[in-house]
Amino acid sequence: MDPKKRVGLEAALRVEDGMVVGLGTGSTTYHFIKSLAERLKEEEMEVLGIPTSYQSYFVAVDLGIPVTTLDEHQPDLAVDGADEVDPYLNLIKGGGAAHTREKIVDYAAETFLVIVDESKMVDQLGAFPVPVEVLPLALNTVMKRLETMKGTPRIRMAHMKDGPVVSDNNNFILDVEFEDIPHPVLLEKELNNIPGVLENGIFTGEVDEVLIGSVTQVKSIKK
Ligand code: 5RP
Numbered sequence: 001m002d003p004k005k006r007v008g009l010e011a012a013l014r015v016e017d018g019m020v021v022g023l024g025t026g027s028t029t030y031h032f033i034k035s036l037a038e039r040l041k042e043e044e045m046e047v048l049g050i051p052t053s054y055q056s057y058f059v060a061v062d063l064g065i066p067v068t069t070l071d072e073h074q075p076d077l078a079v080d081g082a083d084e085v086d087p088y089l090n091l092i093k094g095g096g097a098a099h100t101r102e103k104i105v106d107y108a109a110e111t112f113l114v115i116v117d118e119s120k121m122v123d124q125l126g127a128f129p130v131p132v133e134v135l136p137l138a139l140n141t142v143m144k145r146l147e148t149m150k151g152t153p154r155i156r157m158a159h160m161k162d163g164p165v166v167s168d169n170n171n172f173i174l175d176v177e178f179e180d181i182p183h184p185v186l187l188e189k190e191l192n193n194i195p196g197v198l199e200n201g202i203f204t205g206e207v208d209e210v211l212i213g214s215v216t217q218v219k220s221i222k223k
Contacts, residue, residue, distance in 0.1 A: 001215065002031075002215075003117035003118065003213035003214050003215060004027060004028040004031050004115075004117055004213060005031045005213075006213040006214075006215075006217075006218055007028060007031070007032075007115040007116065007117070007211045007212070007213035007218055008028060008029070008030070008031025008032040008033075008034065008035050008115060009031065009032075009035045010115075010211055010213070010218045011032045011035075011079045011113060011115045011211060012032055012035035012036040012038075012039050013039075014077065014079075014113060015036055015039070015045075015047060015077065016045075016076075017043075017045040017046060017047070018045075018046060018047070019047050019048075019076045019077055020047070020048045020049075020050065020068065020073040020074065020075050020076050020077075021036070021047055021048070021049050021050070021075060021076065021077050021078070021079065022049075022050050022052060022075040022077065022078025022079065022080065022105040022106055022108070022109050022112075023049045023050060023051045023052060023056040023057075023059075023060055023065075023067075023079070024052050024056065024078065024079055024080025024081055024098075024102055024105075024106070024115075025052050025053040025055050025056050025080070025081070025096045025098035025101075025102060026055075026080075026081040026095065026096050026098075027081070028081035028115050028116060028117070029056065029079065029080060029081045029115065030059060032079050032115060033049075033056060033059050033060055033063065033065065034059075034063060036049075036065065037060075037063035037064060037065050040064070040065065041064070047065065047066075048066050048067065048068045048073060049065045049066065049067050049068070050067065050068055050069065050070060050073065050075050050078075050105050051067055051101075052080065052098055052101045052102040052104075052105045052106070053096065053098035053101055053102070053168055054168050055096065055098070056098075070104070070105065070108060074108060074109075074110075075105060075108055075109040075110070076109065076110045076111065077109055077110065077111045077112075077113060078105055078106040078108075078109035078111070078112050078113065079113045079114075079115060080093070080102055080106050080112070080113075080114060080115070081093070081114070081115055081116060082114050082116050082120055082203075082210075083095045083120065083128045083201070084120055084122045084125050084126075084127065084128045085114060085116055085120050085121055085122065085207075085210055085212075086122055086123065086124060086125050086184070087123065089114075089207040089210055089221065089223060090125060090184045090185070090202070090203065090204045090205075090207075091114065091125075091201075091202070091203040091204075091207065092125050092126075092128045092130060092131075092201050092202060092203075093131070093201045093203055094130075094131025094133075094173070094200075094201030095128070095131070097131065097133070097156065097165055097167045097168075097173045098167075098168065099131055099133065099199060099200070099201040099203075100133050100167070100169060100198055100199035101168060101169070103199055103203060106203070106206065107203075107206050111208045111209070112206050112207050112208050112209075113207075113208060113209050113210075113211065114207050114209070114210045114211070115210075115211045115213070116210065116211070116212055116213070117212070117213050117214070118212055118213070118214050120212075121212060124180060124181065124182070125181045125184050125202070126178055126179075126180050126181040129154070129175035129176055129177045130151075130175070130176045130177075130178065130181075130187075130191070130200055130201050130202055131156070131173055131174070131175055131176075131200065131201035132146070132153070132173070132174045132175075132176055132191055132197055132199075132200045132201070133167055133169065133171045133172070133173055133197070133198040133199050133200070134171055134172050134173070134174055134196055134197055134198065135171055135196045135198060136170075136171060136172055137196070138195060138196020138197075139155070139172055139174075139196075141195070141196060142174065142194055142195075142196045142197055143174065145194045146174070146176055146194070149178075149190065150178065150179065151176040151177065151178050152176065152177040152178075153174040153175070153176045153177075154174065154175050154176075154177075155172060155173075155174060156172070156173040156174070156175050169198065171198055176191075181202075184202050184204050185204045185205065187202055188200060188202040188203070188204050207223065208222065208223050209221065209222045209223065
């Protein structure tokens with residue numbers, strides 16, 4: 001079975017009747033949301049979803065999962081994908097430019113479960129550029145500041161639309177390459193201290209468990 005499908009299925013089994021569930025973004029999470037929708041129908045369970053993007057909102061609504069907001073409910077569990085996972089369960093996320101809403105929902109959850117295929121596991125974060133969401137008016141000042149931090153920022157460009165990617169929050173995304181990221185906890189904070197940065201894609205200290213899918217099995221690493 002496709003590893004992404006396998007972990008999505010496994011994560012859906014972690015959901016219990018009555019739970020409020022954060023619905024992450026991306027191709028792996030898509031399988032989770034789909035498996036969850038199937039379970040809800042087969043087992044007549046009642047669950048509310050809190051989407052982390054328009055993508056997960058549309059998928060949830062399309063598949064009949066009732067959705068709610070953080071104003072109304074607190075998530076018991078959040079299930080989300082990642083672009084990189086290190087041995088300390090720190091992450092880089094934001095390949096789909098959804099990391100700001102993802103971080104808000106994932107960090108608010110009682111339990112934060114990450115689902116990935118084996119290719120996402122790394123010894124140290126940093127081969128994947130760090131996505132940084134920036135208010136458009138601060139684009140130049142943020143880029144200059146990132147360069148002083150030895151980062152190489154590139155504006156993420158859209159496909160099937162001319163010009164830059166505009167996030168679900170109407171901002172630009174910078175993909176920032178660093179030579180290495182020896183201290184992800186510090187870098188997460190440092191990036192968010194730049195005026196005009198809304199949120200960055202480094203997630204530290206919040207993951208409870210990672211499910212890693214391969215063609216034959218699912219492995220779990222816990223905090
Ligand atoms: C979106 C994300 C995704 O969770 C991350 O990019 C992984 O995506 P995929 O499961 O498609 O590999 O952070 O902003």
